[in-house]
Amino acid sequence: MFKYILKRLGYMLLALFVIVTVTFFLMRLAPGSPFASERNFPPAIEEKLNETYGLNNPWYIQYKDYLIDAATFNFGESMKYKARSTNDMIAESFPVSLTLGIEAMLIAIGMGVLLGVISALYHNKFPDYAATIIAVLGISVPSFILASVMQYFLAYKLDLFPTAGWNGFIYSILPAFAIALAHMGFIAKLTRSSMLEQSNSDYVKMARAKGLGKWKVVFKHSLRNALLPVVTYLGPLTAGVVTGSFIVEQIFAIPGLGKHFVQSITNRDYTVIMGTTVFYSIILLFTVFIVDILYSIIDPRIKLKGEKKS
Amino acid sequence: MAKKVIEVKDLHVHFKTFSGTVQAVRGVNFELFEGETLAIVGESGSGKSVTSNALMKLIPQPPGIYAAGEILLNGTDLIPLTDKEMSKIRGNDISMIFQDPMTSLNPTMKVGKQITEVILQHKTISRSEAKIKAIELLNKVGIPFPEKRYSQYPHEFSGGMRQRVVIAIALAADPKLLIADEPTTALDVTIQAQILELMKEIQETSKTSIIFITHDLGVVANVADRVAVMYAGQIVEYGTVNDIFYNPKHPYTWGLLGSMPDLDNEAEERLYTIPGTPPDLIHPPKGDAFAARNEFALAIDYEMEPPMFKVSDTHYAKTWLLHEQSPNIEMPHIVRKRIDSFLAKEAMHHD
Incomplete structure (x- = not known):
């Protein structure tokens, strides 16, 4: 187990290196510069700015500096917002995104699994059709439309929730739903089909033949096996929630990390791009890693490589 | 005269499908006495598995329909019972050994728990007593190192050993009737012989009645008292x-x-x-x-x-x-x- 974790950490570092390098070159390939949007810019000042930020150096020197910065997590100051360090920006806005993300994931997983189980139990009956309709709507309606519709009806017309902003739990409900619904639909479909598959399997029939009640069969036997594909989906789900939040944070005017991520790219704010990319990459790599470990805990047939065979 | 355990009278089981109603079982009659073995033989699709599943009312409704007939277990008809009432009988009075031991055990649950689950469901007994009983059962069905095997998962067992576990589960609540639905079909011949031997032994010691579904006449000659074709x-x-x-x-x-x-x-x-x-x-x-x-x-x-x-x-x-x-x-x-x-x-x- 320990050996396996070390090995995985090694691969993660390698993956991070590749991501950082690709980001660097893509960043440079894109036309424009951090200061291109400032008007009436005397060339002398631009020259001075470039020098301050090391943008005049040959690319390999810049690349070397950049790698050292990335390795030490010292991303420097934003090129756009004077006197604000990238690390501060992340530290300030990440908790907001994290709260929103966790809420969205809880909604997606909890309601998704619930809908899926209901669908499977009442296969081809009314609750199944109802749950399937909700799931398909969730998958097919884009989050920005959902967000605006909810803002219009639930916030503006009925005044149940605040329209936008970030000022406590009640502000997070609508955006969390806007992010979660597509994933909830997907998880519901996934759970439904894998529950149905398990319900037709011999061991579930055997569990019924043992005289266990309906719900005991579901919770103790079929659900655990049916959830394996859902656990696999947790990795992509995290990525989806993170990227999905860019738009939703924008619509609800939430001061999260997504805003900085998108703005830094349009602004060619090299230091912030680098900081947010490295930060998100680490989160994603760790999620995938945790999912793999979770998988081996849920399914005893899966042995992690490097683990001793018992 | 031995006691009559189960009597099936004019049983009809139908299945509604898109192309029409399949009359899978069309008027089956038989009876079985305590300690006896009835073998039901026939080719695939002759209705033998449907009959055996019907005895435990394991046929999903819909598409299955119990169109007519009675299944009398110690004189009580099982057909009108609700699923809840049936679950007191399943595993307790009647239990079942399935065909394929590779798929009939839950892959993510420890073998011991799969056995104690039945005991705890049907008997008022503490967890630790159930564990002792489960280990005894594993020992009885010929599994070496039962204490160690108790906390292993099904994938750590071979096919023959898994079928022994399935038999242990079927025996866990001391059923009066054991339905074995082609229990040796998925096993190789030497293991088949061992499993048949084990089932005979169990019958001798516990006086359980057995319904043995098979298409192998060699097996029938070996185990059965009565045969229904x-x-x-x-x-x-x-x-x-x-x-x-x-x-x-x-x-x-x-x-x-x-x-x-x-x-x-x-x-x-x-x-x-x-x-x-x-x-x-x-x-x-x-x-x-x-x-x-x-x-x-x-x-x-x-x-x-x-x-x-x-x-x-x-x-x-x-x-x-x-x-x-x-x-x-x-x-x-x-x-x-x-x-x-x-x-x-x-x-x-x-x-």
């Missing part, structure tokens, strides 16, 4: 092992016996086969369902369904050949020869 959802011949193996009356039973490979036969001969395929049970044929495949079919076979004719007190067969007006037809030569060789072997055992 099923064809197209009906029992066509019913009798003791001796009746069926030494004095078969139904042409279908002749076909089954004739198509058994015989290792002792030195002469090179073609294995007998029954021509044709089983009938479509959405529209069962008029008259005798076996008529179209029967080389001895009489004109009346295409017109009227034969009743059960009584051959002896224990032996019944559903064929017009037993009617007093029917021509005297002898069983085919190959079946006669087969029976003679059974008798010769039997005689050798007695010497």
Whole structure:
């Protein structure tokens, strides 16, 4: 187990290196510069700015500096917002995104699994059709439309929730739903089909033949096996929630990390791009890693490589 | 007279499908006494598994329908019971051994827990006592190191060992009736013999009645007291092992016996086969369902369904050949020869 974790950490570092390098070159390939949007810019000042930020150096020197910065997590100051360090920006806005993300994931997983189980139990009956309709709507309606519709009806017309902003739990409900619904639909479909598959399997029939009640069969036997594909989906789900939040944070005017991520790219704010990319990459790599470990805990047939065979 | 454990009267089970109603079981009657083994034989699709699942009411409704009949367990009819009432009987009074041990255990639950689960469901007993009982059961079904095996997962067991675990689970609540649905089909021959031996032993010690579903006549001869031959959802011949193996009356039973490979036969001969395929049970044929495949079919076979004719007190067969007006037809030569060789072997055992 320990050996396996070390090995995985090694691969993660390698993956991070590749991501950082690709980001660097893509960043440079894109036309424009951090200061291109400032008007009436005397060339002398631009020259001075470039020098301050090391943008005049040959690319390999810049690349070397950049790698050292990335390795030490010292991303420097934003090129756009004077006197604000990238690390501060992340530290300030990440908790907001994290709260929103966790809420969205809880909604997606909890309601998704619930809908899926209901669908499977009442296969081809009314609750199944109802749950399937909700799931398909969730998958097919884009989050920005959902967000605006909810803002219009639930916030503006009925005044149940605040329209936008970030000022406590009640502000997070609508955006969390806007992010979660597509994933909830997907998880519901996934759970439904894998529950149905398990319900037709011999061991579930055997569990019924043992005289266990309906719900005991579901919770103790079929659900655990049916959830394996859902656990696999947790990795992509995290990525989806993170990227999905860019738009939703924008619509609800939430001061999260997504805003900085998108703005830094349009602004060619090299230091912030680098900081947010490295930060998100680490989160994603760790999620995938945790999912793999979770998988081996849920399914005893899966042995992690490097683990001793018992 | 031994106590009657289960009695099935005129059981009809249908399935609603898109192309029509499949009459999978069409009037099955049998009874089983304490400590006895009934073997139900027949080819695939003859309704033997449906019958056995129907006894535990494990047929999903819909599409299944219990169209008619009674299943009397110690005198109580199971058909009108609700699922909740049935769950008190399943695993407790009647339990089941499934065909494929590779898929009938839950892959993510420890073997011990899969056994204690049944005990805790049906008996008022503490967890630790249930554990002790489960380890005893594992020991009883011949699993070495039961304490260690108790906390392992199914994938750590071989096929034969898994089937032993399945048997342990079936025995966990001391059932009166054990239904074994082709329990040895998925196992290789040496393991088959061990499992059959184990089941015989269990029957001797615990006086459990067994219904043994199989299409392997060799297994039948080995384990059964009584045999029911099923064809197209009906029992066509019913009798003791001796009746069926030494004095078969139904042409279908002749076909089954004739198509058994015989290792002792030195002469090179073609294995007998029954021509044709089983009938479509959405529209069962008029008259005798076996008529179209029967080389001895009489004109009346295409017109009227034969009743059960009584051959002896224990032996019944559903064929017009037993009617007093029917021509005297002898069983085919190959079946006669087969029976003679059974008798010769039997005689050798007695010497």
